[in-house]
Amino acid sequence: MSVNQQAHTGLPYGQPQPGYQGYQQSGYGGQQMPAVHHSQYGAYNGPMPGYQQPAPPPGYFPSLGFPSKGSPVCLNSDTPILAPNFIGALRAPPPSGAPPPTSGAPVPAGQPVYSQFGQGDVQNGIGASAVQMQRPSASQPFIPGTAPTPVSQPATFQQYGPPPTSAQQLTNHMAGMQIGTSSSAPPPAGLGYGSSTSVPSASGSFTATGSGHYTPYSSSQGPPPVNVSHGLPPTSLSPNLSLGQPAFSGPPMSAQHPPQASGFVSPPCSTGIGPSSYPSTTGAPRPSTMQGSPLPGHALTGLPTSQPNHVSSPPPHPAMSGPPPGPPVLGLQGPPPPTHPSPSGYQMQQNGSFGQVRGPQPNYGGSYPGTPNYGSQPAPPPPPKRLDPDSIPSPQLSELPPQQKPRHRIDPDAIPSPIQVIEDDRNNRGSEPFITGVRGQVPPLVTTNFLVKDQGNASPRYIRCTSYNIPCTSDMAKQSQVPLAAVIKPLATLPTDETPPYLVDHGEPGPIRCNRCKAYMCPFMQFIEGGRRFQCCFCSCVTEVPPHYFQHLDHTGRRVDFYDRPELSLGSYEFLATASYCKNNKFPNPPAFIFMIDVSYNAVKSGLVRLICEELKSLLDYLPREGSIEESAIRVGFVTYNKVLHFYNVKSSLAQPQMMVVSDVADMFVPLLDGFLVNVNESRTVIVSLLDQIPEMFADTRETETVFAPVIQAGMEALKAAECAGKLFIFHTSLPIAEAPGKLKNRDDRKLINTDKEKTLFQPQTSFYSNLAKDCVAQGCCVDLFLFPNQYLDVATLGVVPYQTGGSIYKYAYFQLETDQERFLNDLRRDVQKEVGFDAVMRVRTSTGIRATDFFGAFYMSNTTDVELAGLDCDKTITVEFKHDDKLSEDSGALLQCALLYTSCAGQRRLRIHNLSLNCCTQLADLYRNCETDTLINYLAKFAYRGVLNNPVKTVRDTLINQCAQILACYRKNCASPSSAGQLILPECMKLLPVYLNCVLKSDVLQPGADVTTDDRAYIRQLVSSMDVAETNVFFYPRLLPLSKVDIDSDTLPAAIRNSEERLSKGDLYLLENGLNIFVWVGVNVQQSLIQNLFGVSSFSSISSTLSTLPVLENSFSKRVRSIIDMFQSQRSRYMKLIIVKQEDKLEMLFKHFLVEDKSMSGGASYVDFLCHMHKEIRQLLS
């Protein structure tokens, strides 16, 4: 029934991509909603169904969904309208510039952050009242982003349709916001937005934002809007709950729901509380932070939460019902929701997760429909497929004799689809800014484009957490086995439309800090005694406010200069460090770049040396500069080497460069001081002359041996002599076998694979390099290594120094000028130009109760707390794991403060501070609802990749599987509604965990294929260790696009498809990218015209598979494809290698390696198989 409905609805929604929304929503909803399980559920359903997309506000949506269920229609209608307006309004105002002034007046400024809220409010407002609307708007500033939506609204609406949920959520948020603002804010924004004209758009915007940021809101919104507006938190809750259930039941799903529902239900209950608390917390906090009108927030939140819970529960049902279909169903339902907000809400929510599935379903529609039915049945089938996250249980199975189906076949379409989840989130949250004012919000997925407004918490671009709701006790944390980790990218590059962190100068005495724990002044510090003292938000110690920093408090207890000081109102900002933060109490010199070029036979012969020298001539004009300064402060130096080192004196006063050969590699030193590191502009002629001559000088070299450690030593010594930090760019070609310290031998031995000794392949040969790295770090000498091996060169050992100094390794095996030149040059350019900090120390402070215990990434640690980085660039990420050492409280939540002390590229010593506040929960369901699977995978991968250093790979794999099984089993046991043991129930936010985990397990490091070299494995191991979430996401689950579906006339990308061979059509072209490579797969039956357009040849057989770029052809298809590739390239921190793969060509094996849902050649399980396996594991744990 539901199935049918869903199916129908689903389709319609499908368009909206409820699936995606659902996904996101669900995901988010789950997360955000956590507090309100019910609400979340609701949200899920919500999103899925009609709203799905809109509902997307994921987390919240679910809740919203529920709420929406409850009052979906109204909400939807209201919200959409309102929202649009708001959004529009908000966006317009976006100026954001003005921080969230007190809710009311300031709104505009605050908007950015609030915008979400604002939107929420808007919706609420709409739903509730103009007033609310207005407020939101007020807060809206953020909305701005959404502004555009107005127009789109209609479209979005559809989503919104579902959106109701989102709307609700939004409203909730809004409510929260409103609450704060409602009193004051509403009017302004409200008006503007209220204008309603934008309303529709607003909704659109909402959805977008909602999905992303709003989730929480949405959840609240959905219901809240109504409720909120009414300010009937309690009621809302009840309604939600009821709704949620009803919705579930109501919807076709009812049958199915039960199980799921139950599962969910339980959460709801618990969540209900949670949610309430959540919302309250969230709502409250936001309001407080935001505008300060807490009540509304609570009310709203309350509602939302409740909804969320419901939502979440419901979704499961649907999902359950038709395991995979479930989601779809939901998604399908989604559509219905529009009509029936409530149902939609449900489905949305639950489906949330599924919804995503559906997302894809839309296409598959057919199958899904079926699934929905199963969805209901899923419960039974589950046994066979443990797949279904929540209800994932194979839909079919559910419909069919669950038992039978399970094992026999699981419809791949029925299991959670990453594509769907991503699409949903993109649709639901991509269009509205993510405003960081509220504690514990789950941000949009990394695959979603969204705008961030800093209103007190660090942007997810800087910090992402595995969970935004942390268990209050270590027992809970242990029970769930969900790792608590944050992935921090302190110097992340922001999109141009987001403001980089402000620089704060506290003058001579330096930044204001807590006396005890030394935490830096941040928005969470509480000023007391009229502003004379402040209480530390981390350790509660009370510290005097220094006289020069004193400021009166306003009636709300906030400093009057709140908006004038970034450190009081923003999540991320920088302090100017004083001399006491510098080595030897001396301000640092500007850093230096040293280019160290291997000039041995191989390097010269391949043309590499000439290439580098040519490139450097122009590249030196693009050294990183600070702000508006015209000339880079960075000095440069040059070294070439083979068995000996050649330093160059390029002092500007010289008529010609001087080369200084140091052959005493056993005891490296720097032969010159003056003239080695120079200002590029001053010494330009000498440098150019040098770069002209280097290739000539070594043109006839016959030296094949190289040294390596002395090269690093030399660079380090040079920096030491110049008393500055800096970076070495080393271009190296071979295993360093020349007699010198750090000499290596070829120890590559593939026979070790799958033995206990396999770990030695990842360990360095000698401890020499670790010690060297230590010295480098002490000197602030970061090493970037460009490798051009023709054979084994022991990346595991050579990489130690780059790795521990925060540098990067680039590897170009079998480098050939024609094919690899562009890739290398692009990498080099990017590497030289990117923003980078030197001589950095990072410390993560946390609220009492948890503690940063483990760190992953490219750095060095000499003690247990300080992460030392000789260099840190904008792409480097550090993953930090937290453990409890005490209890946390739900009221105060958990705070993180990441402080990075570094030397900027102009030589300025600075402190970059990122703050993030998380919620705390006493209910497991809250935890599961606020998780972020991508981040989780990032953590797990890094954890495993480090594990292989000390453990057999098999152990590491088993550990991973175990942990995931426990995470999921815990959920099943504690959060899911009772259902048959055979049913696989996955948390909405984690429904992709199995598929992603499988990708990690199948990765080259953990399960190498026959053609993967030891060096590759070591390389990837180190590479992944400093990847951020977006990179790991695409690395483990590559993006696969059908090129024939490319819309030549628009900028939108075709919908991605799942990484499975059976989804490839012989008649199509596909693009696959994983962050390192781009493949263009050409099916044998591709139309001649396409081939002609793309490759400029007449037939399939004449396509050359050795192309490294697509030919530049003057036709729109070629242009479009190339622009897509260019776009991809620009999104990644490394230039990807382009490989043309012809179907049934030998290269196809390589390509298939990336079809990660399939069984791999090296024995990796297919998605379906792995899901089954996981389910088995979970069942074992449960029994």
Add this chain to the structure above:
Amino acid sequence: MATYLEFIQQNEERDGVRFSWNVWPSSRLEATRMVVPLACLLTPLKERLDLPPVQYEPVLCSRPTCKAVLNPLCQVDYRAKLWACNFCFQRNQFPPAYAGISEVNQPAELMPQFSTIEYIVQRGSPTPLIFLYVVDTCLEEEDLQALKESLQMSLSLLPPDALVGLITFGRMVQVHELSCEGISKSYVFRGTKDLTAKQIQDMLGLTRQDLCKHRNNHLFLAVCNSCRFLQPVHKIDMNLTDLLGELQRDPWPVTQGKRPLRSTGVALSIAVGLLEGTFPNTGARVMLFTGGPPTQGPGMVVGDELKTPIRSWHDIEKDNARFMKKATKHYEVLANRTAANGHCIDIYACALDQTGLLEMKCCANLTGGHMVMGDSFNTSLFKQTFQRVFSKDFNGQFRMAFGATLEVKTSRELKISGAIGPCVSLNAKGPCVSESELGIGGTCQWKICSLDPSSTLAIYFEVVNQHNAPIPQGGRGAVQFVSQYQHSSTQRRIRVTTIARNWADAQSQLQHIEAAFDQEAAAVLMARLGVYRAESEEGPDVLRWLDRQLIRLCQKFGQYNKDDPNSFRLSDSFSLYPQFMFHLRRSPFLQVFNNSPDESSYYRHHFARQDLTQSLIMIQPILYSYSFSGPPEPVLLDSSSILADRILLMDTFFQIVIYLGETIAQWQKAGYQDMPEYENFRHLLQAPLDDAQEILQTRFPMPRYINTEHGSSQARFLLSKVNPSQTHNNLYAWGQESGSPILTDDVSLQVFMDHLKKLAVSSAS
């Protein structure tokens, strides 16, 4: 007498040889009783305008242990075409080329006037001379600039095909590659690390070529090796001039209170290693220019803390010179390696403080290199001295020779005890090597890596003929000196000097022996022994030894009544000897008071290599007097010679002092010399200046030129040298117009002689 003086002078002019005794005591016992050993001063490359070298190989005695060269003393059977070796009496066939020999058709080597003859021989391929500059960059800007200019100038003085190389050092050591276009290239070494020759060659990339040595011919190897660091002057003239021009002061910061870090030890080590690896046994000069003491690494002489002063004699006596032994060892090892390869090391040290010559002296001493000490590179003392290194003889040839080996052959009654001079032993044992050693002994061959026309070795002999084996009447003892060397024109040459002296029975013919005593040569030979001993023994011990020798000599050859000092007389041939000894005792060669260890080393270095005349000047400076009372005349080196109306010109070899007497100085101040009517005064003032210029023109190293007057502080240079016949202790001389008193407690010659007489006649000793 006159005949002996003439004989001696003639011999010196012809052969460059001065024997202490020109008639030799015929028994070992008698010889030892003569006190002054039988010895000679040999100037192997004494310039001879009238000696055209012959263009063929010398004819050698066929006895393997002898191999003496055919000489005028040999008996020749013109009919049988045989000649008898006058050392081993082996009869030898003349080689085929001598078929036309007859009494009227003698080859040059048989003619008596060719007791010294020079052969030009073909040995291997001629290798160009090599000059390797090792330049300190831790100098004051002006000094460095001056040094750079001197070096650039020197390029024009080098033979065009000479190879030249450049090593600079400061905190690091840089070996410059000279053949690069567009980029100047150098190999850099850390200044603190001692490297073995092999390491250095590896690091300079010189071993690779060793590998191809087997495959390619030797010439290629040489070219190959040299191409990078050693280049023909004519090819890289411009390059090197530019390179020198761009030379900067050592860029490493020197903080307050520190000395710059100067890696002299490593720089030298690398220079030596470089040449060793590329051109062993080829004439090469390593020219070290340093402006301060080595302060780091092997061979460091003092730490870089300015508050710790560089070692003084006082420190050395107290065993308080912590780096000295190690540093000395380092440089000794280097010097020996250098000598083994036939290269030489010059040291040009210009600084106000010491530069570590004490530790580095062996580098120059053992290899025949120059040692020049000055205050600054920016002085004419250095500039002219350096320029004079490249001076040319009347043939337009450089006055330098390389890689010489000196072999001495003696007739059976004599054996060789040793040699003292700028040489090292080649450890060639032979029948004519004595067991008793004087100087560098135990060998009959020495290597002298660098020679100039004035380089003089003291060679000591022992008479081994037993008392009971009288020498036949008219028997003569013979000594043959065979020097093989690389001429500056890159030819290999062999100079053979064969001399003979009569034997005399010391008991019956003592007066002959006495009359043939060369007291000047004896004084120098004894002084060399004393200075040689002073290097290893305590100063007072050496003085005691010298005194004892003098007393014994006086006892042996004086005429006196026992215990009656007044009756003591010495014959003319001995009369000056005690005075030489008196001044020698006061000389800086044996007295370290008032001299830094570096100065002592510097003085001793020159004393051990100069010829007889210069050595005597060093022992007893020459004093000329200029006055209105007559033409310039030499006067006693005595305080009584210092008169108010005189201008004195003193030449101590190291210094030229012009001293204006009190009255003269006043006149000069009054400006009389500028008045036309006192033109004679102007001439008087000018005369010593002109004479001084004459000395300055020829002396190497350029002496310190001091123009002073009565009462000026610089007058101390004069006052410290003259015999203090009048001091504050014997004021009876006051008021007499007989000079000026010297404020010293040193004994005067008079007192010395009085004591000597007393001791000589004493029956107690």
